[in-house]
Amino acid sequence: MKAIVVNGPHDMRIEDVERPSVRKDDDVLIRVRAVGVCGSDMHILHGDNPFVSYPRVMGHEVVGEVAGFGSAVTGLDVGDHVVVEPITYGDNSYAVRRGMPNVSEDLKVNGVHVDGGEQEYLVVRHRQVHRIDKRVPWTTAVLAEPYTIAGNSTMRGHVGAGDTVLVQGAGPIGIAVLRIARAKGASVMVSDVVDDKLDFALANGAERVVNTVRENLVDAVSEWTNGEMANIVIDAACLPQTFQASFDLASVAGTIVVLGMNTTPVGIPQKPIMAKQLTVVGSRLQAFQFDPIIHMMESGLIGDDGLVTHVFDYKDAQKAFDLLDAHPEQVKKLVLTFGA
Ligand SMILES: NC(=O)c1ccc[n+]([C@@H]2O[C@H](COP(=O)([O-])OP(=O)(O)OC[C@H]3O[C@@H](n4cnc5c(N)ncnc54)[C@H](O)[C@@H]3O)[C@@H](O)[C@H]2O)c1
Known part of the structure; x- marks a missing residue:
């Protein structure tokens, strides 16, 4: 499968990589459909994001279809449309006990500390997966993550x-x-x-x-x-x-x-x-915000609202990032699609 890999600052390539598969009981395999690009991704491309390590597949605003899951996963079907919550954390820290897992010492963010969604398939934990109504277009659903901020x-x-x-x-x-x-x-x-x-x-x-x-x-x-x-x-x-x-x-x-x-x-x-x-x-990232935000999206209270100004096929990622570099003032939210 294809992945957009940032091998180091100013070194982004579309590469053939091994397709990930379900290994753990609570793994969910997602066929990625759309990924939003955020200012922090441009810092990763430019080499001035202090949290990132290379090589890295970026993408923390991710939506897609369920393509498979482990034996402990319930409540999901293959083909469901889902939004990925791009953070993982352990279960035992002061932050978690205080209801703030988003600041846990062992926090890992997809697209920053571990690989994110700018690839055709992605495996995440069941807890990171939130179902969204199929009537919400991919390029709108992808705004769920920024709305959680x-x-x-x-x-x-x-x-x-x-x-x-x-x-x-x-x-x-x-x-x-x-x-x-x-x-x-x-x-x-x-x-x-x-x-x-x-x-x-x-x-x-x-x-x-x-x-x-x-x-x-x-x-x-x-x-x-x-x-x-x-x-x-x-x-x-x-x-x-x-x-x-x-x-x-x-x-x-x-x-x-x-x-x-x-x-x-x-x-x-x-x-x-x-x-x-x-x-x-x-306020750092989010905790427990995906479900209420998705509910607001499904009920039409929030949506695209003119935020998505540019949509590129992932094969044109270089063109997309060049546009963001040259004319950031023209872009509100840029979305990369993967066969959507
Ligand atoms: N804490 C978090 O979890 C989190 C998450 C995402 C983004 N952020 C931060 O939020 C900020 C906003 O993100 P964004 O993507 O909207 O960035 P952006 O750069 O697109 O927006 C910043 C806006 O501030 C405006 N601005 C500049 N000077 C100003 C001033 N003196 N008074 C008022 N406005 C001024 C700019 O014109 C621009 O419209 C960034 O600094 C980003 O790093 C934080």
């Missing part, structure tokens, strides 16, 4: 009906956070520095958008919330300055959700955290 960050921020949420950054993750926060009943303001992205946020349910090149964000949030400021600030721009600004943008009793992995230190005074009794939480 939004599910997790809104869960960590306890976003609920009536809350005011500021989402900084209107990239694919910011838009997914906007959609899920709206689905949870919140009012959402979105900031960015690019007008087109803000127009897209408006089309996806933002109540108010702010281009921070032209407008002062603190003033805009204050005006939007009648002086209260945002109950939850979710930073999907992940820059030192957006993280730092969050402390002035959050309301009393507010929550700041941190998605970024930037290592640049920023100066944060103690007073806003104490005086407003802020909660600052991290």
Whole structure:
């Protein structure tokens, strides 16, 4: 079978590799149909993802059809359409006991620490497999994983009906956070520095958008919330300055959700955290978000919503990655298909 193998930085090739097979009781063999490409994949291609080892088959946004399974697997049939949850972890760590397996020390991510979905067949554990209605197109189902990032960050921020949420950054993750926060009943303001992205946020349910090149964000949030400021600030721009600004943008009793992995230190005074009794939480990948997100997709509450702008057959992967390198501004979500 064919696999897109990254042998090292800037060295990607489509290779013939051995087709994996069911070996363990809880293995599920998946005929891959579509894989979404995310910014972190481009870091793997460029050699600046600190977690990856080479050679690596990328792909953590994966959907496909069940092609076989081990003897301990129940509730699945050959031909079922499934979304792959791209993480595995052991059963015995503090993180797991706290309901946060996504930060377990032994966490492994498909496409990063172990091979992912950019190949014709993939074997994963039964626990990683979530069935999805066949009526959801492959190129929409593949958005489930990025939507789970939004599910997790809104869960960590306890976003609920009536809350005011500021989402900084209107990239694919910011838009997914906007959609899920709206689905949870919140009012959402979105900031960015690019007008087109803000127009897209408006089309996806933002109540108010702010281009921070032209407008002062603190003033805009204050005006939007009648002086209260945002109950939850979710930073999907992940820059030192957006993280730092969050402390002035959050309301009393507010929550700041941190998605970024930037290592640049920023100066944060103690007073806003104490005086407003802020909660600052991290959000990494997701835990237990696939089933609720798939349910929202199946019921039509969330979907493609204009996010998938480019679809390439996997044989044209080089063209796809070249486009992402040369014109990232033209692409929201790019999907590689495998016979879909
Ligand atoms: N924690 C996690 O689990 C997790 C998962 C996926 C992505 N991420 C991170 O989330 C971030 C967003 O991902 P993405 O794919 O949407 O990235 P992206 O680069 O497409 O989007 C970032 C957006 O922020 C905007 N921006 C730039 N400067 C800004 C500013 N000063 N104020 C407001 N917006 C500004 C950009 O114009 C862009 O639209 C990335 O940093 C990514 O690493 C975290």
